[in-house]
Structures are given as structure tokens and as C-alpha cells.
Amino acid sequence: MIFFLLAVSEELPKELILYPQTSHLEACQFVAEDHTAQLCLRVVQWLEDLASKALDLESKVQGSHVGTYLPSSGVWHHTQRYLKKGASNTNTVHHLDFDAPTREHAHQLPDDKKQDESLLEDVWTLLRAGRLEEACDLCRSAGQPWRAATLCPFGGLDLFPSVEALVKNGKNRILQAIELESGLGHQWRLWKWASYCASEKIAEQDGGKYEAAVYAAQCSNLIRMLPICTDWESACWAMAKSCLDVQVDLELARLPPGRMDQINSFGDVIDGSSGHSDGTVQPSRGPENWPVQVLNQQPRQLPALLQKLHSTETVHESVARACKEQQRQIEMILMLGDIPRLLDLIWSWIAPSEDDQDVFRPHGDPQMIRFGAHIVLVLRYLLADEMKDTFREKIMSVGDLILHMYAMFLFSKQHEELVGIYASQLARHRCVDLFVHMMELRLNSSVHVKYKIFLSAMEYLPFSSGDDSKGSFEEIIERILSRSRELKVGKYDKLSDVLEQHRLQSLQKAMVIQWLCFTPPSTITDVKDVSTKLLLRALIHSNILFREFALISMWRVPAMPIGAHKLLGFLAEPLKQLSEHQDNFEAFNVSDNLREFQDWSEYYSCDATYRNWLKIELENAEVSSIELSLEEKQRAISAAKETLDSSLLLLLRKENPWLAASEDPIYSSEEPLFLELHATAMLCLPSGECMSPDATVCTTLTSALYSSVTEDVVLNWQLMVNVSVSARDNYCIEVVLRCLAVAGDGIGPHELNDGGILGTIMAAGFKGELLRFQAGVTMEISRLDAWYSSKDGSIEGPATYIVRGLCHRCCLPEVILRCMQVSVSLLESGSPPESHDELIELVACPETGFLHLFSQQQLQEFLLFEREYSIFKMELQEELSC
Numbered sequence: 001m002i003f004f005l006l007a008v009s010e011e012l013p014k015e016l017i018l019y020p021q022t023s024h025l026e027a028c029q030f031v032a033e034d035h036t037a038q039l040c041l042r043v044v045q046w047l048e049d050l051a052s053k054a055l056d057l058e059s060k061v062q063g064s065h066v067g068t069y070l071p072s073s074g075v076w077h078h079t080q081r082y083l084k085k086g087a088s089n090t091n092t093v094h095h096l097d098f099d100a101p102t103r104e105h106a107h108q109l110p111d112d113k114k115q116d117e118s119l120l121e122d123v124w125t126l127l128r129a130g131r132l133e134e135a136c137d138l139c140r141s142a143g144q145p146w147r148a149a150t151l152c153p154f155g156g157l158d159l160f161p162s163v164e165a166l167v168k169n170g171k172n173r174i175l176q177a178i179e180l181e182s183g184l185g186h187q188w189r190l191w192k193w194a195s196y197c198a199s200e201k202i203a204e205q206d207g208g209k210y211e212a213a214v215y216a217a218q219c220s221n222l223i224r225m226l227p228i229c230t231d232w233e234s235a236c237w238a239m240a241k242s243c244l245d246v247q248v249d250l251e252l253a254r255l256p257p258g259r260m261d262q263i264n265s266f267g268d269v270i271d272g273s274s275g276h277s278d279g280t281v282q283p284s285r286g287p288e289n290w291p292v293q294v295l296n297q298q299p300r301q302l303p304a305l306l307q308k309l310h311s312t313e314t315v316h317e318s319v320a321r322a323c324k325e326q327q328r329q330i331e332m333i334l335m336l337g338d339i340p341r342l343l344d345l346i347w348s349w350i351a352p353s354e355d356d357q358d359v360f361r362p363h364g365d366p367q368m369i370r371f372g373a374h375i376v377l378v379l380r381y382l383l384a385d386e387m388k389d390t391f392r393e394k395i396m397s398v399g400d401l402i403l404h405m406y407a408m409f410l411f412s413k414q415h416e417e418l419v420g421i422y423a424s425q426l427a428r429h430r431c432v433d434l435f436v437h438m439m440e441l442r443l444n445s446s447v448h449v450k451y452k453i454f455l456s457a458m459e460y461l462p463f464s465s466g467d468d469s470k471g472s473f474e475e476i477i478e479r480i481l482s483r484s485r486e487l488k489v490g491k492y493d494k495l496s497d498v499l500e501q502h503r504l505q506s507l508q509k510a511m512v513i514q515w516l517c518f519t520p521p522s523t524i525t526d527v528k529d530v531s532t533k534l535l536l537r538a539l540i541h542s543n544i545l546f547r548e549f550a551l552i553s554m555w556r557v558p559a560m561p562i563g564a565h566k567l568l569g570f571l572a573e574p575l576k577q578l579s580e581h582q583d584n585f586e587a588f589n590v591s592d593n594l595r596e597f598q599d600w601s602e603y604y605s606c607d608a609t610y611r612n613w614l615k616i617e618l619e620n621a622e623v624s625s626i627e628l629s630l631e632e633k634q635r636a637i638s639a640a641k642e643t644l645d646s647s648l649l650l651l652l653r654k655e656n657p658w659l660a661a662s663e664d665p666i667y668s669s670e671e672p673l674f675l676e677l678h679a680t681a682m683l684c685l686p687s688g689e690c691m692s693p694d695a696t697v698c699t700t701l702t703s704a705l706y707s708s709v710t711e712d713v714v715l716n717w718q719l720m721v722n723v724s725v726s727a728r729d730n731y732c733i734e735v736v737l738r739c740l741a742v743a744g745d746g747i748g749p750h751e752l753n754d755g756g757i758l759g760t761i762m763a764a765g766f767k768g769e770l771l772r773f774q775a776g777v778t779m780e781i782s783r784l785d786a787w788y789s790s791k792d793g794s795i796e797g798p799a800t801y802i803v804r805g806l807c808h809r810c811c812l813p814e815v816i817l818r819c820m821q822v823s824v825s826l827l828e829s830g831s832p833p834e835s836h837d838e839l840i841e842l843v844a845c846p847e848t849g850f851l852h853l854f855s856q857q858q859l860q861e862f863l864l865f866e867r868e869y870s871i872f873k874m875e876l877q878e879e880l881s882c
Contacts, residue, residue, distance in 0.1 A: 022175045023185040027161035030251045040244035047237040048130030074142030076112040120210040185252040193287035195219040220245045222297040232322035249291035340394040346372040362409035373406035416452040420460030431471030454518045484512040487728045506563030539593040546600040551781045558615035606646045613639035661753035673741040677758040680783040686776040698723040704773035708764040755805030820865035827872040
């Protein structure tokens with residue numbers, strides 16, 4: 001329907017234009033140029049096309065076609081035999097010519113009349129489907145060639161005012177020859193007037209409603225057509241065809257000299273007919289005044305036509321009732337070309353209720369949602385160059401709502417691979433929001449499901465944002481990565497659950513990296529560069545998470561940091577594949593991020609060996625030493641030695657130290673440069689339970705953080721500390737530190753690699769060594785970020801060296817303390833480690849700078865381990881000497 005109604009008007013082929021012009025050519029030219037006539041033409045063509053397809057389907061299904069009659073079935077055989085017998089009846093015709101019923105005011109015998117009515121019902125059906133030729137052929141085959149001649153005069157020419165009919169007729173000059181003799185449109189009007197008279201006479205004498213309607217269709221006599229139009233499409237077709245024919249007739253009436261004066265004499269009828277009256281005009285019944293006879297039956301404009309369809313006084317009750325159906329409402333609005341109203345109507349049917357404003361859940365009838373989405377796409381495609389500002393705003397805003405609803409419907413039905421087709425047509429923010437929502441909902445789904453979403457975004461969206469109006473894959477991923485690090489609020493039964501749930505959130509943070517580890521389809525542009533960019537983004541974000549995970553996995557427990565190991569698992573295969581294409585690494589600065597990733601991979605490998613040893617130790621501790629088998633003891637010793645070996649390999653790296661200091665981009669500005677550190681954390685008691693913070697605790701902690709540095713530092717570095725209870729989770733605190741960037745700390749290389757002043761302050765909190773605060777209370781990190789900022793607080797860029805230095809300051813002392821713990825255990829089991837002295841020298845050596853990283857309590861713990869080690873060593877030596 002849309003293509004019928006919104007199609008561009010065809011130009012008349014120049015080679016078919018005859019001189020002098022015929023009434024049919026004038027009619028075609030008028031319709032091609034007149035907007036209302038063109039709309040009526042398209043409505044008629046659309047409805048006839050629907051009816052024709054319905055006939056084809058019926059023929060295909062039932063194996064028969066309307067109008068399949070035996071030859072001469074339209075001949076009045078019963079009446080003929082009756083008359084031959086010499087019988088006579090005033091109600092029965094006395095002659096067999098086709099004019100006899102109307103001339104003699106009589107009828108055929110009932111059987112013949114019934115056969116005639118059945119024939120004419122089929123003729124009407126064919127005319128309704130635009131199959132005039134078939135209708136005429138049917139009449140001829142039924143023995144009524146005279147009826148075929150009345151339906152298709154002028155030598156069988158197709159007089160429908162369309163380009164198709166003009167092409168079909170070709171350069172046939174029959175009509176031109178007729179009109180050269182009788183005048184332009186004279187025979188046309190005569191035929192119309194004769195059809196009108198026939199339809200009226202047949203109706204007056206109860207000659208058959210279908211016969212009256214067949215002739216009424218030739219002359220726009222609506223009051224004789226509508227009684228048999230019991231469905232909406234037939235009634236609409238009858239009105240649209242009548243409206244079109246009358247407009248053509250009026251145009252042809254204006255062409256001959258003197259004709260306009262005759263028409264103007266009935267101007268009050270023409271101008272005053274609103275299209276709501278169904279009476280006929282009586283001033284003149286001659287063909288010279290055509291189409292005055294049917295003018296006031298006609299809707300003059302499409303809105304009036306649609307209004308008549310709603311009126312039970314004009315149309316059948318079923319037609320008026322059908323006007324309230326959704327399908328018919330859509331069709332009528334499309335006929336008017338009121339696209340904004342159509343979009344508003346469709347959205348009103350599928351929009352969420354006022355009580356349920358969840359735009360990410362599909363509402364309404366699925367078929368209507370599907371139809372609405374596709375009609376929006378079709379309209380945008382067809383009207384792309386014709387949309388005015390107000391219309392464009394409507395089709396973009398409301399259209400986006402409908403497309404968004406359908407995309408969510410597809411998503412809810414597990415058709416993720418189709419979502420990108422429709423999401424790509426959305427405004428930028430809606431497209432990004434939609435994919436972010438889907439990815440978050442499917443975060444824990446199977447790899448197959450997630451890959452479908454990944455492919456859908458990759459294939460239908462640009463990778464990078466080159467157009468501000470369109471969403472891109474990069475923007476979606478950035479939003480996903482950012483949101484994954486936000487604090488997720490849970491329900492806690494007891495305080496010990498708070499910390500555990502926050503640790504489990506590390507797994508959800510890690511899961512988002514999988515979106516970056518899929519292989520992009522080879523069909524996209526620059527697939528090799530895209531693969532490298534995905535890997536680079538995965539490495540950057542993984543390193544951010546590795547830093548956070550390291551700071552919350554200091555506890556000496558057997559449980560593995562699941563988030564970190566999930567990251568390592570995700571990136572193993574992509575790194576293996578891309579190692580073959582290292583030519584892109586330098587172009588995208590992959591090497592630095594890859595180096596840090598490898599550092600973290602080694603660190604978590606050491607961490608895993610330590611936790612494995614600790615697990616074995618705890619299991620063995622539950623069994624008495626007498627019952628412990630030699631194999632179990634040996635297993636613990638092997639795990640301990642493996643822990644020491646892997647840790648020492650990490651600590652002894654000289655040419656490429658672990659997490660070596662790196663320089664951030666230097667921001668040159670005449671204004672002072674500041675450093676900011678933002679942390680979301682929980683306060684954890686030594687027992688492992690979470691401490692519920694309040695305003696007093698925050699004030700105390702603020703004071704304690706200030707006290708971790710000297711007053712000179714506070715003044716000279718313009719240090720500012722702010723601690724508050726998180727607005728998202730009452731069990732968390734938000735810590736904001738800000739200070740001036742100075743040479744060696746924010747400006748130029750940072751040789752100490754300890755996170756600078758801000759790193760020093762936060763390390764005291766992580767290690768639970770804040771003065772003037774509850775002893776042993778540590779800060780467990782949920783999120784940690786550091787930035788360069790300007791004087792007014794606007795962010796200039798990431799200050800990665802602070803977080804890296806903080807990890808360097810916290811992780812290495814912990815690795816060394818774990819080594820000391822393992823060494824003591826080995827010595828206690830009678831297997832003294834060979835590398836213990838090397839470890840002590842490593843800590844004491846000023847070149848390594850390890851001693852600088854230890855806090856006072858950590859150093860005390862180190863000395864206690866050394867003391868314990870020395871005692872066990874002396875005891876072992878005494879046993880051996882005995």
C-alpha cells in the first residue's frame with residue numbers, strides 16, 4: 001500500500017501523445033498533475049491489486065476461478081422456451097433482446113434471472129479486481145456480447161486514466177477518430193450518461209442489485225454501488241473510483257468551448273455539495289450536462305471520503321465497524337498521507353502504560369510492533385529527501401521509539417542477530433543504550449549468544465564514531481566497560497557477606513572483557529586494524545582491573561582472585577592469534593600495555609602458586625603430624641618450593657623490573673597541574689567483617705589520611721582530602737584526594753615508582769596503618785582511578801603512574817612476606833630453602849628499593865618471620881649435630 005500511495009507520479013510517454021489529443025489522453029494528463037486525483041488513482045490501484053491477488057489465491061487453492069461458466073450460460077433459455085409455447089404474463093418479457101426488461105417493465109423467468117444475477121456478481125467481482133478484459137470475456141462466453149460492449153466501448157479501449165492503460169492502448173486511433181467527428185469527450189459523456197440511466201432504471205425496476213452496481217461503477221453512481229459493498233475495501237474502492245471518475249469528468253467538461261457555461265449553471269450544486277448527501281440532481285438528465293447528475297453523491301476530497309466510510313447512513317454497518325479496526329485506521333491515515341499522525345497512533349498502541357515506563361521491555365501486540373518498525377524504515381527510505389523539519393523530527397523521534405521497541409522484542413525472543421539491523425537506524429544515544437542494555441543482560445549467557453550480539457553490532461554499526469548521529473561499536477564498548485566498574489548494590493544478610501559479595505563482583509567486572517575477545521567478521525572494513533584495536537582496549541581495561549584486583553587480594557587465604565584469572569583466560573587465545581601480526585603493535589601502541597599485562601600475568605601466577613601451597617598447608621594442618629603421610633608432606637614441600645621459585649623470578653628481574661615505572665603523557669600548561677585520586681572502598685575489620693561507615697567515621701578517616709603526611713606536604717602540595725559515605729551503597733565510602741603536581745610526582749619521570757604523595761596516603765589505608773584511626777582497619781578497594789586535572793577541576797587525562805606505583809608499593813612487600821612465610825614453613829618441615837639468604841639480601845639492597853616500599857608494620861612482620869626462621873634453623877642445626 002505504501003508504495004502505491006507514496007510512489008512518484010509517472011510521466012506520460014511522449015511517443016504516445018496524439019494530436020489532436022483524445023479525452024483519454026487529457027484524462028491521463030490531468031490525473032498525473034492533480035494531487036487529489038493522483039491519490040484517488042493510487043487508492044483504486046492498491047485496492048484492485050489486493051482484490052486481484054485474492055482471486056489468484058482462490059484459484060490456486062480451490063482450483064477454480066470466478067467466472068468459469070459454460071458457453072451461452074447467459075442466454076435466457078427458460079424464457080425462450082416459455083415464449084415459444086405462446087404463454088404470456090405481464091411480469092414476463094415478451095421479447096429476448098437485452099433492452100426488453102427495462103423497456104417492457106418486466107423480467108425474465110426466475111431461473112434465467114437468477115443465472116443472470118450470478119453472472120453479474122462475477123462480473124462485479126472482476127471489475128472490483130480491475131480485470132475489465134476478463135469481465136468482458138466472461139460476458140461474451142456467457143452469450144452476452146452486448147453487455148461486454150456496454151462495459152468496454154470505443155473498440156475495447158481501456159479508459160482508466162493511468163499511464164499503464166495509455167501504454168496498453170498504444171497508438172490506437174479509434175477514439176481519436178470518433179472524437180474528431182463528434183467532439184472531444186462527447187461520446188465519453190454519452191456513455192457515462194447511458195450507464196447512469198441504465199443503473200437507475202435497473203434499480204427502479206428491481207432488475208438486480210449486481211447489474212445496477214456494474215453499470216453504476218461505470219458512471220460514479222455511488223448510491224447504486226454501496227448497497228453491495230459490505231466490506232471496507234469494496235466500499236472504499238467504490239468511493240475512490242467514483243471520486244476519481246467525477247474529477248476526470250469535470251476536467252473534460254471544461255475543455256470543449258461553451259461546455260463550461262453549462263457546467264457553471266449548476267455551480268451552486270458543484271460548489272455546495274459537501275459529499276454528505278446521497279440524493280441525485282434533477283435539473284437536467286441529458287448527457288450534455290454530465291457529470292452534474294452524480295456530483296452531490298461524491299466526496300470531493302479524501303477526508304470527506306473517509307468520513308463517509310464511517311457513516312452508517314451511507315455505508316453498510318460492517319464497513320463502518322471495520323473503520324475502527326487498527327488495520328483500517330492505518331490504511332486510512334496512509335491514504336491521507338498524514339505520516340506524523342500514523343506514527344503517533346502506532347506508538348499509542350504499543351507504548352508502555354503510565355504505570356510501566358520500562359522502555360527496555362516490549363509492550364503491545366508483537367505483530368503491530370513488527371509492522372510499526374518496518375513501516376518506519378520504509379517511510380524513512382522513501383521520504384528521505386522530502387522530509388521537512390517538523391516531519392523529520394516526528395519520524396525520527398517517534399520512529400526511534402517504535403524501532404527501539406521492536407529491537408527489544410527481537411531480543412526478548414532470542415533473535416539477537418537481527419537486532420543490529422534496527423538498532424543501526426536509531427539515534428546515537430538510543431542505539432548505544434540499547435546495546436549496552438542487551439550486553440549487560442546477556443553478560444552471563446553462553447558464548448554463542450554473546451557472539452550473536454557482538455556480530456550484530458559489528459556488522460551493522462560503524463566501529464568508530466565518524467557520524468555524530470550514529471552509534472558506534474567503540475562507544476558501546478566504552479559505556480559497557482565504564483558501567484561494569486560501577487558499584488553494584490546487593491542485599492546482605494550479615495556484615496560478613498558484604499565483603500564477600502564485593503569480591504564476587506570482580507568476576508562480573510572481568511566478564512565484560514569477553515566482548516573484546518571475539519574475532520570480528522572478515523566482511524567488515526579494516527578487519528585487521530579492528531582486531532588490533534579490540535585487543536588494545538582489552539589490554540588497557542584488563543590492566544585497570546588487574547590493579548584493582550591486586551589491591552583486594554592481599555588476604556592470605558586459599559581462595560583465588562577469580563576476576564583476575566578470568567581475565568587471563570579470556571585474553572590467552574586473542575594474544576596467541578595476534579602475536580602473529582605484531583606489525584600493528586607499534587602503530588597502535590600495544591607494546592606498553594602488553595608488557596604490563598605480562599607483568600600481571602606473572603604476578604597472578606605467583607599468587608596462584610602461593611594460594612595452592614596455603615591450601616595444602618591448611619588441609620595438612622587438620623590432620624595430626626603422626627597421621628600425615630609422607631606423600632602429603634612431600635606435596636606441601638613441592639608446592640612451597642614452587643612458590644619460592646616463581647616469586648624469586650619475579651623479584652629478581654633486573655633488566656625489566658616488575659611493573660617498572662612508566663611516564664604518563666606530559667601535559668604542558670601555564671596553569672598549575674593537579675593530581676586527583678578517586679577511590680570507592682569498604683572499611684574492613686581484622687576479623688574480616690565489614691565496618692558500617694557513618695559521618696563520624698568519615699570525619700575520623702579524613703583526619704587520619706591528612707595525618708599520614710607532614711603538615712609541610714599538606715601546605716606545599718595543597719593537599720585536599722574528602723571522605724563520604726557512598727550514595728550507592730551505605731557500606732562503602734568515597735575517598736577523593738587532590739594535590740598539586742610537582743617535579744618527580746606528576747611532572748617528569750617518577751623514579752621511586754611508589755605512587756607519589758597520593759599513593760603514600762592510600763597505601764597507609766590499604767595496609768591498615770593509619771594513625772589516629774582504628775588499628776587494623778583496612779580499606780578494601782572496589783574502584784580506583786587517578787587523573788591529572790586543571791585548576792578548575794576539569795579532567796586532563798589519566799595519571800596511571802599513581803595507581804601502578806601504589807600497586808608496586810603494596811604488592812611487592814606482600815610477595816616478599818609470603819616468601820618469608822613459605823621459607824619458615826619449609827625450614828620447619830626439615831627442608832631449608834636454598835634461596836632464603838638471597839631473599840634477605842634482595843630486600844636489604846638499596847639498588848632494588850624494596851625496603852622503601854615496606855610500611856613500619858610490614859617491616860616488623862618481616863623481622864618476625866626472619867626471627868622465626870633463625871630459631872627453626874638453629875633448632876634444625878642442633879638436631880643434626882646430635
